[in-house]
Amino acid sequence: MHRLLLLAPLLLFAVGCGVVPTAEDEATDAAREVARKAGERLYGQRPRTAEEVGRSASGIDGVEVLRLTGTSTHDGDGVDVVVRTSGSAYAEWRDAEEVVVERCFSVRVSPRTEWREEPRDADCPDGPPLVFAPLPEPPPLPYEELDAKLPRVPEGGRADEAAVRRTLAALDLHPAIRTEVKAIGGRVGVLLSLPGNGFDPQDCLLARVAPGETAVWSPTRIQRMPGEGGCSVTSALNRLGPPH
DSSP states (O other), X not given: OHHHHHHHHHHHHHHXXXXXXXXXXXXXXXXXXXXXXXXXXXXXXXXXXXXXXXXXXXXSTTOEEEEEESSBTTSTTXXXXXXXXXXXXXXXXXXXXXXXXXXXXXXXXXXXXXXXXXXXXXXOOSSOOOOOOOOOOOOOOOHHHHHHXXXXXXXXXXXXXXXXXXXHHHTOOOTTOEEEEEEETTEEEEEEEOOOOSSSOOOEEEEEEEBTEEEEEOOOTTXXXXXXXXXXXXXXXXXXXXXX
16 A cells, blocks of 8 residues: 555656656667767768778768668768767666667768757668778878978079979879969069868978078968968968967
8 A cells, every 4th residue: 555655647748748668768779869969070061982981981980870861961862871870878766787889771862951950760770891902101291301302592593493393293293183383573483272162271391492592391271271272382482480
C-alpha cells in the first residue's frame, strides 16, 4: 500500500509532463549533435566534389562516412552524406551504467543548405566506412634557393628582367608552381604561387630585385587571403607593409 502511495505522485508527474526521455533518447540526441556539428564544418558556398566533401567529413572526430550521394555541392540537390556517429548518456538513478549508441544521419551539403540544419535520421548502410586517399602534399616553395640565386644589382644600376627569368628557369620548379615576372622602373618583381581554393590563404613567395636590394619574402596570412592582393607581382614590386 505504501509503495503504491509513493508511486502515485511519480505517475501523475509523468502523465502531466509527458514521457520522460530515457538514457537511450539522450544518447541519441548526443549522437545527433555530433552530426549537426559536422554539418556546420561542411557548410559553405565553395564548390566541392562529393569526394572532397567526403574526405572533409571523414576527418572530423567522431564521424564515419558511410555513403555519398551526388556529384558536387553545386549540381542538382548537392551532396548527401550519410554519417555514423555515437553518443552516450547515463540514466537518472544512482550507479547507472553508461548507455552508448551508434546512429546514422543524413547531412546535406549544398549552397541552399541552412546554417545548423537538423541532420535527418538515416538507416546505416551495410559495410565499412568509406576511405579517402589523402591529398598530395603541395610542393615546397624554394625560399632559400631563390634568395641565394637571384641577381644582386649595385646601387645606380638596373635590374635585368632576362637575367631574373634565366634564374627562375634554372631552378627547375615543380609544374604546380606558377611564376610571374614584371619589370618597372629598373626593378623586377617575382611571384611564385601555388593554386588556391578561393577561400583559404594562398601559398606564395614574392621577390624583388632592385638596385642595392634583392629580397625574398612571404606575405602575412592576412595579406594572402583572397581579395587582399598579397600574392601578386605588383605586391612584389611595391612591397606591402604590415596589415592595419
